[in-house]
Amino acid sequence: MPLLAIQDLTLDFASGGKSVRALDHVSLTVNEGETVCLVGESGSGKTVTAMSVARLLPTPPAQYSGGKIVIGGGDVLSMTKRELRAVRGAVVNYVFQDPGAALNPVFRVGQQILESLKLHQPEHATEAEVIRLLTMVGIPAPEIRARSYPHQMSGGMQQRIMIAMAIATRPKLLIADEPTTALDVTIQAQILKLLRDLQKQLGMGILLITHNLRVVQEVADRVAVMYAGQVVEQGNVAEVCARPHHPYTRALLKAVPEIGAGKERLLAIPGTPPQLGSWPTGCHFHPRCPQRQHDCDEKEPALIPTLGERRARCMYWELTPAPNEEFHGCGD
Secondary structure (H helix, E strand, O other): OOOEEEEEEEEEEEEOOEEEEEEEEEEEEEOOOOEEEEEOOOOOOHHHHHHHHOOOOOOOOEEEEEEEEEEOOEEHHHOOHHHHHHHEOOOEEEEOOOHHHHOOOOOOHHHHHHHHHHHHOHHHOOHHHHHHHHHHOOOOOHHHHOOOOHHHOOHHHHHHHHHHHHHHOOOOEEEEEOOOOOOOHHHHHHHHHHHHHHHHHHOOEEEEEEOOHHHHHHHOOEEEEEEOOEEEEEEEHHHHHHOOOOHHHHHHHHOOOOOOOOOOOOOOOOOOOOOOOOOOOOOOOHHHOOOOOOOOOOOOOOOEEOOOOOEEOOOOHHHOOOOOOOOOOOOO
16 A cells, blocks of 8 residues: 555635636555655646645635545545644654745754654653754754754755754655755755655655756656646656656656757747646647647546556657657756
8 A cells, every 4th residue: 555645636725706726636656665756847736735645735725625645544635633633743744845934943943853852752852862863864063053043054954954853753754845945956965865865764755846857867766747736647757757658748858958968948848837727628738738639628638557657647648759759867
């Protein structure tokens, strides 16, 4: 059984007296000890999907209109508040995108980690455990840094503190939402290596949200590609990057710059993503798709099996890519 199984999740937001669909039959799984990357343009629904796993979105305005989110053997969407409190932190925990905003500026970082321990691991709520966690995430001089305030630390160190708080609860699933955003490439590599090392050490499953295809190739076992509230392709990272089955995945890969390729301009995806609540009929990607067929604006494709364990939301996936076109990974 997967550690996390999202099945046909549909979610709406109440806006101006009407419901606006944000997620449209989203399905994905994360297994124990596995890293799955959820990738796509801004506004595709990645963060909304991630926040839904532990039902962190306020209801209203959010409304779960269908589907299941099964984690730890139970459906999150049918849990009581008490059952949810047992899942949040202990079973699933989060590393949020902006650590500077997520950390409380008026408390020392050691106090914040200790508070997390008191809530979810009271038997381990000691100063020694705080120091051990800071050491695990690579904070130098942890005894001194535990007494620091967030503003006294760099962005990379703030992110390490967020990771320490997340693993303090010993979760089975860690959800990291753009954990390397706004960090320079050297610190990004360090944070990604830290996540990989902690996963091996603790056996966690990781759902990592990103728009960076280089990150996908660096850390993921499998990848799910989102567009306009839908998962449009998912599968093994190496296979998806070598031969994408959905035109949107193909377009994303073609837009990745190649070092030494000598290209004067990047191959941008034409048009813009549709606004929330203004999705086109039929395939959501068809207005931007260079391979659209005559009925792509009429029939909405399902996420269907393609080859092996691959799945794609395209009726004409076998046309993608062209036989004479090769892809060399997610940003080599």
